[in-house]
Amino acid sequence: MLKITNLSKSFGEKKAVDNLSLHIKPGEIYGFIGHNGAGKTTTLKSVVGILNFDEGEILIDGISIKDNPIECKKNFAYIPDNPDLYDFMTAIQYLNFVADIFNVPADERTELIHKYADIFEIRNDLAQPISSFSHGMKQKLALISALIHKPKLVIMDEPFVGLDPKASHLLKGIMREICDNGGAIFFSTHVLEVAEKLCDKVAIIKGGKLIRCGTMDEVKGDESLESAFLELEG
């Protein structure tokens, strides 16, 4: 589903991502962990084509993000760490906008918008301007907008930040559902307990370099993910 090969990206002298390779298969929830500034967001932004990278290749469902970005983007959804949305729109206007861009038919978008709006309990707020939303509500709206076009791959940067415990729980369920239906999830997180319980595979990045990746057992062994992570981080 997502194949990253020898990805490198520098900002001036600083190498933010250094020769990183990852392969995420359909049905997998792949966690991406590392301390602040390790290169997680740079990697995710490169994957979704909003940051140009220097070297390497990124294929989504076999299509190169560099060579054919538009076709590639039809297959995934991206949720950034801080969901800055269009404050001048109402929630439903924003969802309509996203659905229009992804060409989602009317009946399908109605069904999906209502399904997820009910799950996240914001159906009654859909007519409100986004400017009146709290961080958590914006996060929920960003999640709905990502899900209404049924992406094969969902890329999320710290998706649990700002969500209340109930919404976090529901999101975990949705993530599992997507993967059970043949999709894949690639997300970054600082919450190691969540990663440990939720992910099928995990990758640890440090100073732009991938220092460990694989199934949860391969990465943590007999320890907890937290202990393994702290040990690897030194």
Next chain:
Amino acid sequence: MLKALLKKQFLELNTFYFQNRKTGKNRSKGGTIGMIVLFVLLFIGIGFSFYGMGSLLADTFIALKLDWLYFAIMGLMALFLGVFGGVFNTYAGLYHAKDNELLLSMPIPPSLILFARMVGVYAMGLLYEAIVFVPAIICYWVKKPLTVLNVLFPFLLVFILGFLVLSLICVLGWVIALISSKLKNKSIITVLISVIFLGAYYFFYFKFNTFLQNIVGNAQHVGDSVRKAYPVYIFGRAAVGEAIPMLATIIAIAVVFALTYFILSKSFIKIVTTKQAEKKTVYNESKSIKTSSAGSALLKKEFKRFLGSPTYMLNTGLGIIILPVLSVAALIKMKDARELIEVGTNMFPELMGLLPIFAVCVICMMLSMNAITAPSISLEGKTIWILQSMPIDPWDILQAKQKMHLYLNAAPAVISATALGFVVGADTYIIVLMNAFALSFVLFSSSFGLFMNLLKPNLVWTNETVPVKQGMSVVVALFGGWLISIVFGFIAYLTRDIIEPRYYLIGVVVVLALTSRFINGWLKTKGTKIFAEL
């Protein structure tokens, strides 16, 4: 405690003037001095114009022994400017300050917080009021022999009048906030009010001299009328140096202020701590979910942004309303306009044939003020990830921005070119060419604005006035448009004996169309790459 609050209040004012709002850093010493000099010069400049006005009134009123009327009129003007200058920020300044929660969590009586805030409002109001009243006093001192009372009383009245200004500001600010909280479509109403205000401003500006001359010409009659408005009469007499009216004025203003402070301090804590219940729009499923193509979704998004932001509309779209209004006004006043043109062409007969070109150049200058595309990329700000991560060709995004510019400017261009064509007496063929000129200029400025914004984008702003008002792309698009219009007019003048106006107009249309095509080619290739990598 009060001292600490006042110190904070003045630090806030200080920050407003002496901190770079773009970077959040203090201005350099040079920058601070420059800012002070600028303000002093501004104060002196505006003060001089009020001095001139005061001088005109003082000569007449002093001669007629109506000195009190002079101060009454200048006092009213000072009151008006003071209230008007401060009223729009008062409600936010008093009640919606960012440090409300912080201060209210401290052991400070709410009335003291209000008092400190009111000192800030007083200072702002005083500044505006003094710009009128201080020059008026100086003018009076110059024209009248000085006595202790006629020096001391007007001087004191500057500060006393400030309290009346403060009281009125507080009351009016409260009313404005109340009305605005009930309004729907605030952005459009803000723009409409601004346009009406601008119209009223220019109307009064042009009529002001007549108004002043009427007052001077009918001083006695005006005096009799104003005398009936007793508080104004008493204020005028106090300013001249009469003790009892001075005492009455002080007491009256003190009562008004005390009453205002009492009412506000009683309601302050309630207003600050009660969140207004916002009317929730009910979600209507059947009306809310609509489909459209990706292209039209992008265009709708651009329109929503434009219509949802008074700053964007006022700074880049005012000409959309003003241009047709002025053009139709020129049509209505065609006789006067033609007389004016005749005077000009009698003096410079060689300009006669160039009038259609000059007219359309003026239209283009006004059209370049509608630089809608120039901040449009910067305005994406932190939300740019949405478009960048979507499966859309960046060229479609740029085209949506360009289309909005064209749709909004095409009609004003056509209306004004046609109207001014009639006014300058052009034939149908020339009017058609004038229209083509104006429309090709609209096309050019839409491309040029985008081109500039791609070269000079600013996506890291916290307030949209930064890209809209201070953005380099907007400045270059606006002044660049002016320069190009002037250059077209100038070349027309230089080549008047070589090229007939109709051929010149055709030539300009071709040049503008080709330049636009060239810029669009750049936008489609390099521009889209830049956008994708922003």
